[in-house]
Amino acid sequence: MRLATELGIAAVEAYFPPTRESARQALAQGRLDPDDVEDLGYREVPVATAEAPPEMALRAARTVLADAGWPGDGLGLIAHSWMYHQGHDVWSAPHYLASALGAERAQPIGVQQVCNGAVAALEVAATRIAADPAVDRALVTTADRFTPPAFDRWNADYSLVYGDSATAALVGPLDEGRDLFRLRALVTHSAPRLELLHRGELPFGPAPLWPDQRVDIRRAKKSYLSRHGLDAFTTTTREMVRAVVRDCLADAGLTADADRPAHVVLPRLGAKTLRQAWVPAIAEVTSAPTLSVGHRTGHLGPGDALAGIADLVDRLAPGESGLVLNAGAGFAYSGVLVTRLTARRTRPAAPTPADEAKEETR
Incomplete structure (x- = not known):
């Protein structure tokens, strides 16, 4: 898309839970084929054992807002993206984030475009910032936890293994004195x-x-x-x-x-x-x-x-x-x-x- 407004990223964060599963462990458990180890190239992946995806997203979001010195109630948009189950059915994780961050005037939306969701959310944020003067800063977040037994991160797919994480970025009109990017x-x-x-x-x-x-x-x-x-x-x-x-x-x-x-x-x-x-x-x-x-x-x-x-x-x-x-x-x-x-x-x-x-x- 053509950017109609000069935009900056004031802060960005990737959060990884501390627990790890290694390719060696997956091999020993029969969850990974020995022939795939070199083709995949993964040595280990982060695994969330206690935190749900929206809780990890909240952690990443709070870090980003603190880094940027931006209050939650100053957000005009929260665009949250995910691939897999967020912890509840028929429920809005973006509204959970808005409530926890005190972002009462923000519009919370979910952007579900599988693995390209964060970029789609950035596109939504860029469009809203250009079109609506009330949206001064937009928070983009992602979070996923690929949990067994329904999702086996090591063999559910070909050519990749899934790791648990959350990410966040604060986007707004360009401020060259304060923005990172x-x-x-x-x-x-x-x-x-x-x-x-x-x-x-x-x-x-x-x-x-x-x-x-x-x-x-x-x-x-x-x-x-x-x-x-x-x-x-x-x-x-x-x-x-x-x-x-x-x-x-x-x-x-x-x-x-x-x-x-x-x-x-x-x-x-x-x-x-x-x-x-x-x-x-x-x-x-x-x-x-x-x-x-x-x-x-x-x-x-x-x-x-x-x-x-x-x-x-x-x-x-x-x-x-x-x-x-x-x-x-x-x-x-x-x-x-x-x-x-x-x-x-x-x-x-x-x-x-x-x-x-x-x-x-x-």
């Missing part, structure tokens, strides 16, 4: 021809988790692959990733190679998928190095995008830009391009684990 480009391209990939051949069900009380994304993907093959999906992904990267750079005015982003942050998908489809497509458009950080978090559902922006806080110097790529079932492919503005950080950076030095940077 300037939002330079926000682009989404859709490929609805791929919707079968997550629907499969089963008829529409009468209730959640039908027919066998578990999430089985593999079954749907098998149906798609048997009909269309893997090449069709890979070809579409490369086409869409090229278009997203090209359009993000053009919208941000980064046309010369000297102006390339300092980092292109990859979605937290499996390593083989990134190598085969994403990295080659990016390289056709820009020589900017790609950054993969999902090996210690797993795929976060809609949390990937804001977590990717949070990853850039301590990696970009003022004036440097970073491009965060994302995708979600349906299919939607997105990019968020930001430029680091200030050297301000209101709290110390979290300690960097020793193995973070092994991050896959190409």
Whole structure:
């Protein structure tokens, strides 16, 4: 989308619960095939054992508001996105967040676009801020907890493993003196021809988790692959990733190679998928190095995008830009391009684990 108003991100946060499950544990439990370990590339994932997704989202939101020095009652919009169950049926998690934050004048809305939900929520926020002077700041949040027995994070899907998390970002009209980032480009391209990939051949069900009380994304993907093959999906992904990267750079005015982003942050998908489809497509458009950080978090559902922006806080110097790529079932492919503005950080950076030095940077 074309940004009608100059926007900034005042603060961004990715929260991960402290408990971890490792690939080694999943192998020992028979939840992960030995042949998949290298293709996936995940070493461990965060697991929420006590907090529900909206509770984690509230934690991330409070951190963001504190970092930005912005009161909850100053919010005009709360856009919350999720992929999986939020803890109650027929209930609004965004209104829970608004109530807990004291955001009485905010409009709380839910944005359900599976793994691309955070980018869709950013688009909603950008549109509302441009259209409604009463919306001065918008809070975008995500949260998911992929809990057994209905959801086995290690084998519910092909090519990725799911980690629990919450993310939040405060977005508003650009304030170069206070914002961490300037939002330079926000682009989404859709490929609805791929919707079968997550629907499969089963008829529409009468209730959640039908027919066998578990999430089985593999079954749907098998149906798609048997009909269309893997090449069709890979070809579409490369086409869409090229278009997203090209359009993000053009919208941000980064046309010369000297102006390339300092980092292109990859979605937290499996390593083989990134190598085969994403990295080659990016390289056709820009020589900017790609950054993969999902090996210690797993795929976060809609949390990937804001977590990717949070990853850039301590990696970009003022004036440097970073491009965060994302995708979600349906299919939607997105990019968020930001430029680091200030050297301000209101709290110390979290300690960097020793193995973070092994991050896959190409």
